[in-house]
Amino acid sequence: MVRIDGPSCPHRWPSAPSRSAVALNPGKDQPIETLVINGAECEPYITCDDLLMREQASDIIDGVRIMLHVIAAKKAVIGVEDNKPEAAQALRAAIESAAVGDRVEVAVIPTLYPSGGEKQLIRILTGKEVPSHGIPAQVGIVCQNVGTTAAVADAVLHGRPLIERLVTVTGRAVAEPRNYRVPIGALGETLIAASGGYRGEIAKLVSGGPMMGFRLETDAVPITKATNCLLALTTDESPDPGPALPCIRCGRCAEVCPANLLPQQLYWHARAKELDKVQDFNLFDCIECGCCAHVCPSHIPLVQYYRFAKTESWAREQEKRAADHARERHAAREARLERQERERKAKLRKKKEAVAGGAAASAKAGKAGRSAQGADADKQAAIEAARRRAAEKKATVAKTEQAAQPQGSDTAAASGLPPVDERKGAVLADDPAASRAGSGAGQQRAEPQGAGQPVAEGSAAEPSAAGEKPAAEQAAVGEEPAVERPAAEKPAADRHLARRETAVQE
Amino acid sequence: MTMTIISSPHSARVNRVDQVMVQVCLALIPGTAALVWFFGWGVLINMALATVFAVTAEALVMKLRGRPALPAISDYSAVVTALLFALTIPPTLPWWMTLLGILFAIVIVKQLYGGIGYNPFNPAMAGYVFLLISYPVATTSWLPPDVSALLEARDLSTLSFLDSVRLIFTGALPEGLTWDAVSAATPLDELRTMLDQGKTIDMIRESPLWGLFGGRGWEWVGASFLLGGLYLLWRRVITWHIPVAFLGGLLAVAAAFWLVDPQGYPFPTFHLFSGGAILGAFFIATDPVSACTTRRGQLIYAALIGVTIFVIRTWGGYPDAVAFAVLLLNIAVPMIDQYSQPRVFGHGRGERKKA
Numbered sequence: 001m002v003r004i005d006g007p008s009c010p011h012r013w014p015s016a017p018s019r020s021a022v023a024l025n026p027g028k029d030q031p032i033e034t035l036v037i038n039g040a041e042c043e044p045y046i047t048c049d050d051l052l053m054r055e056q057a058s059d060i061i062d063g064v065r066i067m068l069h070v071i072a073a074k075k076a077v078i079g080v081e082d083n084k085p086e087a088a089q090a091l092r093a094a095i096e097s098a099a100v101g102d103r104v105e106v107a108v109i110p111t112l113y114p115s116g117g118e119k120q121l122i123r124i125l126t127g128k129e130v131p132s133h134g135i136p137a138q139v140g141i142v143c144q145n146v147g148t149t150a151a152v153a154d155a156v157l158h159g160r161p162l163i164e165r166l167v168t169v170t171g172r173a174v175a176e177p178r179n180y181r182v183p184i185g186a187l188g189e190t191l192i193a194a195s196g197g198y199r200g201e202i203a204k205l206v207s208g209g210p211m212m213g214f215r216l217e218t219d220a221v222p223i224t225k226a227t228n229c230l231l232a233l234t235t236d237e238s239p240d241p242g243p244a245l246p247c248i249r250c251g252r253c254a255e256v257c258p259a260n261l262l263p264q265q266l267y268w269h270a271r272a273k274e275l276d277k278v279q280d281f282n283l284f285d286c287i288e289c290g291c292c293a294h295v296c297p298s299h300i301p302l303v304q305y306y307r308f309a310k311t312e313s314w315a316r317e318q319e320k321r322a323a324d325h326a327r328e329r330h331a332a333r334e335a336r337l338e339r340q341e342r343e344r345k346a347k348l349r350k351k352k353e354a355v356a357g358g359a360a361a362s363a364k365a366g367k368a369g370r371s372a373q374g375a376d377a378d379k380q381a382a383i384e385a386a387r388r389r390a391a392e393k394k395a396t397v398a399k400t401e402q403a404a405q406p407q408g409s410d411t412a413a414a415s416g417l418p419p420v421d422e423r424k425g426a427v428l429a430d431d432p433a434a435s436r437a438g439s440g441a442g443q444q445r446a447e448p449q450g451a452g453q454p455v456a457e458g459s460a461a462e463p464s465a466a467g468e469k470p471a472a473e474q475a476a477v478g479e480e481p482a483v484e485r486p487a488a489e490k491p492a493a494d495r496h497l498a499r500r501e502t503a504v505q506e
Numbered sequence: 507m508t509m510t511i512i513s514s515p516h517s518a519r520v521n522r523v524d525q526v527m528v529q530v531c532l533a534l535i536p537g538t539a540a541l542v543w544f545f546g547w548g549v550l551i552n553m554a555l556a557t558v559f560a561v562t563a564e565a566l567v568m569k570l571r572g573r574p575a576l577p578a579i580s581d582y583s584a585v586v587t588a589l590l591f592a593l594t595i596p597p598t599l600p601w602w603m604t605l606l607g608i609l610f611a612i613v614i615v616k617q618l619y620g621g622i623g624y625n626p627f628n629p630a631m632a633g634y635v636f637l638l639i640s641y642p643v644a645t646t647s648w649l650p651p652d653v654s655a656l657l658e659a660r661d662l663s664t665l666s667f668l669d670s671v672r673l674i675f676t677g678a679l680p681e682g683l684t685w686d687a688v689s690a691a692t693p694l695d696e697l698r699t700m701l702d703q704g705k706t707i708d709m710i711r712e713s714p715l716w717g718l719f720g721g722r723g724w725e726w727v728g729a730s731f732l733l734g735g736l737y738l739l740w741r742r743v744i745t746w747h748i749p750v751a752f753l754g755g756l757l758a759v760a761a762a763f764w765l766v767d768p769q770g771y772p773f774p775t776f777h778l779f780s781g782g783a784i785l786g787a788f789f790i791a792t793d794p795v796s797a798c799t800t801r802r803g804q805l806i807y808a809a810l811i812g813v814t815i816f817v818i819r820t821w822g823g824y825p826d827a828v829a830f831a832v833l834l835l836n837i838a839v840p841m842i843d844q845y846s847q848p849r850v851f852g853h854g855r856g857e858r859k860k861a
Binding site for chain 2: 211247
């Protein structure tokens with residue numbers, strides 16, 4: 001963890017279930033001991049949670065009581081960083097006036113980034129570690145942000161849905177930094193204008209904080225329920241880190257990693273695209289907090305390498321799934337054709353046997369006649385029998401063909417017949433699968449929208465910004481990770497980038 | 507509006523490689539001053555020579571490798587290597603030996619492995635060991651501590667700055683001086699010889715080379731380097747793990763043997779304040795590139811260096827052992843790193859990582 005200078009909201013951490021509905025329904029077999037309320041701002045600069053706690057402390061406490069009731073937890077702990085004494089004071093006053101002091105307490109914690117991370121805060125407040133790839137309910141804890149808590153009170157007590165939120169507009173490139181209560185969907189440019197517009201030279205406009213926020217291409221983007229901050233940074237605040245130097249293995253990254261990972265090992269393997277190795281070093285426990293890159297003396301864009309390795313791993317997994325799926329489909333088709341062939345042959349054999357049976361019977365009858373009537377009649381009968389046999393054979397063949405045609409899709413296709421129902425069915429069945437495999441990007445991008453992440457222009461602009469990223473970085477940095485792909489693979493690269501942005505937004 | 511395109515974090519970076527290296531150089535000042543005080547100007551001349559050689563060699567190799575030379579030079583890593591190398595060689599070493607050692611350190615040990623960040627061995631120590639093996643006499647003949655005082659006692663002129671320059675560049679001693687008069691064994695050397703002759707520690711301590719708790723003069727050099735080391739700790743350039751484990755390991759083994767046989771083994775602090783132990787603990791073993799990266803690994807790595815130093819000093823063929831011990835443990839670094847990985851957040855305590 002690192003102490004970061006600068007004026008100092010936690011809901012964009014990539015942890016498992018971000019939606020409150022999921023978090024508040026842990027399941028019957030999982031008794032919840034403690035409700036942890038996250039009152040630690042997720043990043044420096046951001047002050048909207050601080051303001052919320054100061055102004056709406058009683059709403060928050062109401063929300064806490066409702067949630068305590070719903071999840072039947074014994075107690076609630078509100079974690080507030082020690083740089084927000086007024087917020088802690090307001091919460092304590094609200095607890096007193098609601099007379100819930102025996103069940104709800106305020107815990108003041110040191111202001112150390114990233115204490116606002118869900119798993120980090122739980123560890124600080126309760127000493128429990130949420131298992132890797134697990135959710136807090138597994139250790140008997142439910143964690144909610146103060147914003148959510150106030151929104152619960154709004155929804156339950158006043159019947160008001162979440163239609164507005166507090167947003168911090170700050171950074172030295174903004175004339176008058178402020179917090180605003182705005183309806184969700186308000187445009188960023190409106191907020192910037194309300195703050196007196198830009199001042200001096202702006203280096204970057206960031207949605208979110210300086211450590212994990214993502215850069216906006218334009219301020220004409222709407223505020224979403226996850227937008228806690230619009231950050232306009234000057235060149236002084238966010239200088240170009242310059243070209244990355246070789247890693248000198250100093251280990252500062254490992255010192256500050258809140259997940260206790262070995263960032264430089266991850267970096268080496270991500271750089272070498274050793275995807276199995278990065279996962280051995282628990283890449284997916286990385287929360288992309290940015291501490292490692294912040295302290296790196298060689299100015300290596302470490303987080304970018306991890307995102308690259310994550311998206312590559314996801315892409316590989318997806319390719320593997322697609323390949324598995326294709327293999328299964330192929331095997332199923334082979335089996336089906338084989339079965340049909342077998343059935344056809346069996347039918348044919350049956351018919352043949354039936355015909356052979358008939359011929360034998362008539363031959364017997366002929367024999368009996370010959371002994372009675374003589375050679376002439378005998379001859380006549382033989383001719384008759386042969387004729388009948390031929391006719392019958394013809395009929396059988398025609399019949400069999402008729403029977404086989406609708407089933408054998410290959411013959412149907414080859415003879416140019418209109419596709420019969422079964423084949424159409426097969427095509428239809430294949431279709432969704434194909435589209436599933438093909439439009440992974442669309443799905444991935446849709447996910448954060450479902451979770452209330454930036455939509456419309458914001459997310460539409462972002463992937464394109466990211467699309468320029470690797471090329472520009474490469475030009476600037478020289479020995480950069482091979483994030484850029486050859487032109488031929490462009491669509492695939494776009495998909496990865498889209499997913500990368502997803503990771504950022506989560 | 508054109509803005510820098512870069513992913514998070516957007517904060518200003520707080521550290522820089524060159525700043526780290528400059529801090530190390532600054533921290534070397536007290537120790538260097540003490541060395542100059544006791545051993546004359548030769549130390550400074552060597553440092554200047556080594557720095558010029560190292561930076562030139564680094565620039566030339568970068569050019570040969572077809573890479574920009576300026577960024578490589580301006581991270582000052584070559585300067586740090588040169589300074590550390592110069593602090594380990596005797597102040598009278600001929601200039602061409604310094605050149606050879608530096609070329610070996612920079613060209614072969616550092617750049618042939620890929621330059622900064624990629625060298626598995628500490629370049630300064632490898633350069634020193636290269637010289638030690640190739641020219642054992644020249645690299646072990648130190649001046650006696652506070653040479654000026656000794657020379658004055660014999661009514662001779664002191665080794666002035668010009669004398670030192672002449673000595674290093676031409677190998678010519680000032681008139682009336684001979685090598686036997688100028689050079690002396692280091693306390694560690696002396697100790698070994700005396701012990702081999704069957705003398706006890708009490709008898710050895712009578713020697714003028716002994717000081718209060720270490721070698722005469724050397725103890726003050728050690729203390730000055732300790733001061734610089736504490737500065738590095740304070741500036742958070744290094745962490746306590748390597749120095750503490752290094753000195754702890756050395757002290758523990760030395761104390762154990764001393765307790766068993768106080769006449770056969772010197773007092774433990776002698777090991778700490780003689781030779782390059784302090785310099786090694788704070789400046790050499792802490793070289794991040796060739797050291798372990800995990801915290802537990804650093805403790806193991808440094809403690810084993812301390813133990814190895816004692817082993818080589820006591821039973822080995824060379825008087826001091828810091829360089830050998832560091833290089834030996836450099837070899838073990840990848841394995842130690844592999845088996846000393848920290849428990850990742852959210853992974854069970856007993857859970858072993860498959861790797």
